[in-house]
Amino acid sequence: MSPHEQPLLSCRGVTRRFGALVAVDGVDFDVRRGETVGIGGPNGAGKTTFFDLISGLNTMSAGSVALRGRPLAGTPPHRICQMGMARTFQLNSGFDGLSVMDNVLAAVAFGRRSAGGWLLTARDDRAKARAMLEKFGLTDIADDLVENVPVLARKKLMVATALVNEPDLLLLDEPVGGLTPPEIDDFIALMLGLKAEGVTLVFIEHVMRFLTSVADRALIMHQGRIIYDGTPNGLSADQTVREVYLGTTELPGMAETA
Ligand SMILES: Nc1ncnc2c1ncn2[C@@H]1O[C@H](COP(=O)(O)OP(=O)(O)O)[C@@H](O)[C@H]1O
Ligand SMILES: [Mg+2]
Structure with missing residues (x-):
């Protein structure tokens, strides 16, 4: 991206509090047109809430989200969808x-x-x-x-x-949750097809094999914050990411990767 090109999606200081809990805590996140971003992280990290804030299903406590430079604050979800952002849900809908x-x-x-x-x-x-x-x-x-x-x-x-x-931007919340390994392979092929068509994809997934096979860029969320933003290949060597996954030497799902 040229430094002057406008991001497709731009999030600044995105925050959501539920009482004392800060579910999403000051997230800065830009997505370029054509990117494929996979978001991982433990249960309760704030991933779905972050999607809800981007897609207008939940209101921010603080921060801003813009699509093609247009601020989305106060825009209802169906309008955001018509503006070119589509999403799927963690549970089948x-x-x-x-x-x-x-x-x-x-x-x-x-x-x-x-x-x-x-x-x-x-x-x-x-x-x-x-x-x-x-x-x-x-x-x-x-x-x-x-x-x-x-x-x-x-x-x-x-x-x-x-x-x-x-849509210009497709958000998927755990697209392969509950699927068997062969079904996940099927879905990976489908996603790679969409990617080849140039669809801009941001997905949440903690099946690491899916994340690393499909995404060009990986984010890990933990306690409402982004603790990793880099290549999928760099994940397994990242100290902070390892610590979040409770001192394990391998990320969950990594063992079955090879
Ligand atoms: N409507 C809500 N009211 C209160 N707490 C919520 C609500 N939605 C989510 N949370 C809490 O926010 C945190 C993040 O949840 P969520 O975004 O669903 O995490 P993830 O998708 O990463 O598993 C969790 O602790 C969850 O219990
Ligand atoms: Mg979730």
Whole structure:
């Protein structure tokens, strides 16, 4: 990035207190267009709360967040989404009682960026949704109710619905939590595909194998602060990171990496 290029996302002093607890504590964080950033750290480190603050689902106690230089303070989550930031959730979300296809169609309708959206016809919407299902290998289950589809497909659907409106920035909260190792491999391939398309990705994940395979840049959060911001390869040698993981010589999940 040239020193003058504006970051896609810029966070300054982002803080969230819950009573006496400082869940997110003065986080400074910039994301450049095209970057892939993986955020790790122990349970309770403040990762999800940080995403909630960025995406407008929770309010900051202090600090600022800007998307393409535009401050987001006071902007409701659906507006932030329409401005080009999409996210997924740690727990599966979606409309369980609707089909896989209808979930993507609902996302298309929700994500319209402007009143100009009326130019798109229902047929365009379906074509767009169908292309997205194809890309994620979900075509065969397009008509199945979401409540009946397996967890891997639900996880993929969540990413597909987030991506269907071509966001500038995609935030994923523990995309592979609860998946088996082969399913994680499947997801890694999917993420590498998105990365190759130039999608800007910021994800939370404590499966280290996923983090190091997908991310160009790794952040570790601990007690609301960023204690590491560097290459994924540098993680295992970092003294502070090791100490956070309770004096272990290996990071959790690193053993199964090779
Ligand atoms: N709405 C809330 N009210 C009170 N405490 C909360 C709330 N949300 C999160 N916390 C606390 O903030 C800390 C960070 O939580 P979270 O962001 O979910 O961590 P992570 O995603 O890194 O596991 C935890 O101690 C959690 O209990
Ligand atoms: Mg979390």
